[in-house]
Amino acid sequence: MIVDVVFDLPVPHPFSYRVPPGLAVTPGQRVRAPLGSRARVGLVVAARDGDGETLKPLAGAAEAGPILSRSPLELTRWIAGESLSSWGSTVAALVPPAPRSATEAMPAPPEWAPGGGERPSLLTGGDREERLLARIAEEAEDRGILLVAPEIDVAAAWAGRLSATLKVPVARLDSGMADGERWSAWMALARGAVRIGIGTRSALLAPAPAPATLVLLDENDPAHKPPGPPRIHSRDVLLERARREGSRLYLTAATPSAESWWRADEGRLQRLSDGPSPWPSVSVVDVRGALRAHPLSPLLRGAMKETLAANGRVLLLVTRIGSAMACNECGFLVRCPECGIALAFSRARRELACRLCRRADPAPDTCPHCRGRQLAPFGWGTERVEQAVRAEFRRYRIVRDDAESGRGRARAAGDSGAQVVVGTRAALKAFVPRAPSLIGFITPDPILRLPDFRAGERAFSLLWAAAEKVAGRGRVVIQTQHPTHYAVRAAAEQDLAGFYKDELGFRSELGYSPFRRLCLLTIRSRTEGAGRRLAETLHRELSGLGGLTVYPPAPLGRSPRAARWQIVLKGGDDLPARLSPLLGPSRERRGDGRGIIEVEMDPVDLA
DNA sequence: AGCACGCCGACT
DNA sequence: GTCGGCGTGCTC
Numbered sequence: 001m002i003v004d005v006v007f008d009l010p011v012p013h014p015f016s017y018r019v020p021p022g023l024a025v026t027p028g029q030r031v032r033a034p035l036g037s038r039a040r041v042g043l044v045v046a047a048r049d050g051d052g053e054t055l056k057p058l059a060g061a062a063e064a065g066p067i068l069s070r071s072p073l074e075l076t077r078w079i080a081g082e083s084l085s086s087w088g089s090t091v092a093a094l095v096p097p098a099p100r101s102a103t104e105a106m107p108a109p110p111e112w113a114p115g116g117g118e119r120p121s122l123l124t125g126g127d128r129e130e131r132l133l134a135r136i137a138e139e140a141e142d143r144g145i146l147l148v149a150p151e152i153d154v155a156a157a158w159a160g161r162l163s164a165t166l167k168v169p170v171a172r173l174d175s176g177m178a179d180g181e182r183w184s185a186w187m188a189l190a191r192g193a194v195r196i197g198i199g200t201r202s203a204l205l206a207p208a209p210a211p212a213t214l215v216l217l218d219e220n221d222p223a224h225k226p227p228g229p230p231r232i233h234s235r236d237v238l239l240e241r242a243r244r245e246g247s248r249l250y251l252t253a254a255t256p257s258a259e260s261w262w263r264a265d266e267g268r269l270q271r272l273s274d275g276p277s278p279w280p281s282v283s284v285v286d287v288r289g290a291l292r293a294h295p296l297s298p299l300l301r302g303a304m305k306e307t308l309a310a311n312g313r314v315l316l317l318v319t320r321i322g323s324a325m326a327c328n329e330c331g332f333l334v335r336c337p338e339c340g341i342a343l344a345f346s347r348a349r350r351e352l353a354c355r356l357c358r359r360a361d362p363a364p365d366t367c368p369h370c371r372g373r374q375l376a377p378f379g380w381g382t383e384r385v386e387q388a389v390r391a392e393f394r395r396y397r398i399v400r401d402d403a404e405s406g407r408g409r410a411r412a413a414g415d416s417g418a419q420v421v422v423g424t425r426a427a428l429k430a431f432v433p434r435a436p437s438l439i440g441f442i443t444p445d446p447i448l449r450l451p452d453f454r455a456g457e458r459a460f461s462l463l464w465a466a467a468e469k470v471a472g473r474g475r476v477v478i479q480t481q482h483p484t485h486y487a488v489r490a491a492a493e494q495d496l497a498g499f500y501k502d503e504l505g506f507r508s509e510l511g512y513s514p515f516r517r518l519c520l521l522t523i524r525s526r527t528e529g530a531g532r533r534l535a536e537t538l539h540r541e542l543s544g545l546g547g548l549t550v551y552p553p554a555p556l557g558r559s560p561r562a563a564r565w566q567i568v569l570k571g572g573d574d575l576p577a578r579l580s581p582l583l584g585p586s587r588e589r590r591g592d593g594r595g596i597i598e599v600e601m602d603p604v605d606l607a
Numbered sequence: 608a609g610c611a612c613g614c615c616g617a618c619t
Numbered sequence: 620g621t622c623g624g625c626g627t628g629c630t631c
Contacts, residue, residue, distance in 0.1 A: 002631095004631090005631080007608090007630095008608080009608050009609090009630085010608065011608085011629090011630075013631095014631085015630075015631040016631050017631060018631090033631080034630095034631085035609095035630055035631075036608095036609065036610060036611090036629080036630045037609075037610060037611090037630090038609090052631090054631090055631055056631060089608095
């Protein structure tokens with residue numbers, strides 16, 4: 001007997017081994033096998049007859065039986081192909097870590113029954129979570145439930161909520177749990193001993209007792225496509241799983257992805273929304289030509305005074321953590337000499353740092369361009385806003401809550417003693433006991449100006465979330481230089497459909513997702529010349545494929561140790577299949593222009 | 608990804 | 620003359 005085994009390595013093919021006498025393994029089972037200098041854990045993907053004299057023998061089984069049945073194993077192959085990631089790395093990311101010892105008995109993983117699929121649903125609206133909870137409560141009577149959350153915190157919160165409401169055990173599968181517990185939780189689901197499972201990305205393939213209901217929480221959250229292989233959004237995995245498994249699927253979102261909204265328009269998703277929920281008063285302040293010297297417009301300042309006088313809390317949202325530094329005399333903006341992007345100024349450390357290459361230099365006193373002394377922070381970062389607000393609202397307790405100040409401490413927003421919180425996006429989620437009754441956007445413009453086709457969706461999502469946060473109690477003030485932007489207008493007017501009409505019009509016109517698929521190739525190479533040669537060769541080969549839009553290679557600037565080039569590709573639904581001969585598992589050895597090619601299918605973040 | 612070979616600079 | 624830099628290629 002010979003088996004093919006895949007490993008958590010960026011290699012495109014499986015490895016074959018001889019199965020020693022007395023060892024019984026099947027596809028879907030994890031094994032220990034010698035590879036290179038030591039034994040590693042891999043997954044058997046195929047078994048066939050043959051003595052395999054020339055092959056090395058397996059070292060043993062890593063588990064008593066298969067962790068994946070045939071159908072999810074096939075799904076992992078589909079995922080690998082669709083994301084152009086290696087099969088072994090894909091599997092490794094989607095099953096719990098193997099246990100130390102292989103002795104514990106394992107239930108046979110359930111096989112999926114094909115067909116009988118239902119149309120997946122898109123759950124939106126202000127009380128979507130309550131409606132989801134009600135459905136789960138009802139369906140848990142006779143269905144297995146699997147929830148996938150964007151982050152561990154969200155998974156933990158839902159686990160608590162579900163077990164409190166339903167009074168049944170909930171299996172947690174995310175990495176917030178110890179490895180052994182994750183494995184046991186998976187097995188408890190496979191055995192049917194527990195009927196509700198919840199986790200993050202690593203729970204996507206977890207067995208759910210049939211018939212199953214799958215749930216993707218906050219389907220528009222970019223965290224559903226975290227770093228590392230496989231480069232695919234959890235939404236795409238669950239849609240495919242539901243189709244193959246014949247299970248029910250709910251996608252929830254306050255502001256769905258444009259992709260999901262469009263699927264619903266096409267009738268491939270069923271919309272489960274209800275009437276409009278309460279909405280706050282949203283003021284849009286045109287700050288064109290203003291706001292250079294002070295972050296607060298008269299309207300926002302007035303709203304703050306009223307709110308504070310009424311004993312309410314204020315959240316001022318800043319959409320970037322740092323400021324850049326610019327010269328007030330000649331207008332020079334200090335940029336990274338290597339990467340060309342604006343350097344971020346940290347007042348506390350008195351230094352300028354580059355986001356891309358991580359270099360950090362002491363902040364200069366004089367303008368590098370005109371030698372003038374008017375070099376000053378540019379743009380409103382949390383530090384500058386906090387300082388300006390503190391000077392004006394001396395009587396109140398003001399705290400800053402951003403990635404820097406929050407590290408290692410309790411989140412400031414949770415501190416209900418603070419009357420004004422100056423924070424970034426994450427602060428929105430953190431308010432629990434005493435929510436703000438005024439949310440002021442210093443300006444969401446940096447998001448709207450992101451060099452990313454999802455900028456509008458990002459901004460809309462944030463503005464909408466803020467409005468939901470204070471709905472029925474308070475108000476929102478948005479200071480912007482783009483007061484007529486459709487994302488701003490739609491959030492102010494609670495016009496979900498209106499936003500997607502404009503957004504999908506724009507996406508369609510410029511050929512973006514969901515109308516065309518995007519792929520980002522990053523070429524890294526030690527030397528400038530080799531990188532350019534590889535990028536040019538690749539560009540020529542890709543252009544030769546035909547039917548794709550291939551943009552010319554663009555230099556990305558240097559990261560600390562390598563020249564980087566980027567090629568942007570556009571194609572149809574079959575883009576991964578078209579690219580696979582060149583970039584996928586069966587790619588041929590490329591002889592010229594050495595370098596490393598990173599493949600990012602359907603990027604969620606272009607910046 | 609690790610790890611082992613393999614060809615060019617500064618040292619006992 | 621060697622030690623060792625990491626560039627290149629392989630792992631069943």
